Amino acid sequence: RKKVTIPTLQAMHKRNEPITMITAHDFPSAHVADQAGMDMVLVGDSLAMVALGMEDTSEVLLEEMILHCRSVARGAKAAFIVGDLPMGSYEVSPEHALQSAIKMVKEGRVHAIKLEGGAEMAPAIAKITTAGIPVLAHIGLTPQRQNALGGFRVQGKSTAGALKLLADALAVQEAGAFAVVLEAVPAEVAALVTKKLRIPTIGIGAGNGCSGQVLVQVDMSGNFPPGRSLPKFVKQFGDVWSEARRAIEQYRTEVKGRSYPASEHTYPMPKEAYTEFER
Ligand code: KIV
Ligand code: NA
Numbered sequence: 643r644k645k646v647t648i649p650t651l652q653a654m655h656k657r658n659e660p661i662t663m664i665t666a667h668d669f670p671s672a673h674v675a676d677q678a679g680m681d682m683v684l685v686g687d688s689l690a691m692v693a694l695g696m697e698d699t700s701e702v703l704l705e706e707m708i709l710h711c712r713s714v715a716r717g718a719k720a721a722f723i724v725g726d727l728p729m730g731s732y733e734v735s736p737e738h739a740l741q742s743a744i745k746m747v748k749e750g751r752v753h754a755i756k757l758e759g760g761a762e763m764a765p766a767i768a769k770i771t772t773a774g775i776p777v778l779a780h781i782g783l784t785p786q787r788q789n790a791l792g793g794f795r796v797q798g799k800s801t802a803g804a805l806k807l808l809a810d811a812l813a814v815q816e817a818g819a820f821a822v823v824l825e826a827v828p829a830e831v832a833a834l835v836t837k838k839l840r841i842p843t844i845g846i847g848a849g850n851g852c853s854g855q856v857l858v859q860v861d862m863s864g865n866f867p868p869g870r871s872l873p874k875f876v877k878q879f880g881d882v883w884s885e886a887r888r889a890i891e892q893y894r895t896e897v898k899g900r901s902y903p904a905s906e907h908t909y910p911m912p913k914e915a916y917t918e919f920e921r
Contacts, residue, residue, distance in 0.1 A: 661854025672717030711750025725752035736769035760810025771818035779814035783826035847875030
C-alpha cells in the first residue's frame, strides 16, 4: 500500500472520496488499522481513558502521548499519522504550541498534530503550520474543554451556535489547518460547513455530509466491557472484548482441566536421551 500523504488526502477530497480515520493507541491497534486500509490513524488523547484507565483526557501528559505515538508510528506504515496535543501542551502561547508540536513530531514520529479550538487557536495553528508541521483542527465538542462546555453536549444546535461553528471552521482554515474535525454537531450544520470550506472536514457525530469520518477504535470494534454506554453516534462494528474474554476463559478451562497443553503443543525428545536422563 502506498503511503498516504497530505496530497493523497487532498486528492481524495477533490474527487469526493470519503477519508477514513480511526484512533490507535499502540503497536497492535495501529498495525490492524493500517492493514485494514485506514487513510489516517489518530493517536487521540482519548487513550487517556481507553488505554490508561484515566477519568478524562485532561490527565494525560505530552510525554505519555509521545510514547504512544512512537509505538503507533512503528505499526502504521502507510496511514497518515496524527497525534493529539494534550491539554496543557499548547494553550499558553503559539510558541509553546509549536514547541510541543515539534517535540511530538521528532520524538513521537507522527506526521501531523491535532489540537482543539477554533478562532482562538488560529495564531497557534498558523505558528505550527509555518514551521512545516501539518495541523488537524478540532471544533464543535472539544472534550478537553468539557468542564467549560458543561459536559459532552452537542454543539452548534442553535443558530448562534451554528454561526460560531462556521466562523471557527473558517478561522482554522485561514490559519492553515489541512483539515478539521467536527465533533457532535447537527448533520445539516456539518454538511453546510463542509460545503463552505476548501479543506476536508472529518466528522465524528456530525452526520454523513462531512468529507471523512473518525471513530475511536475500542468503541467501534466493541473492545470494552459489556454494559458501557456509547455515544449515540458510535456504531459498534464488532465485539472484540467478548472474543478476547471467550478465548481467555477457554484457556483457563483447558489449563484447569489439563487438556492444554496437548501433545501437539509440546517439544519431543529422543526416547534414548530421556531414558538416560531418567536414570
Ligand atoms: O481523542 C480522540 O480520540 C479524538 C477523536 C475522537 C476525534 O480526538
Ligand atoms: Na482527542
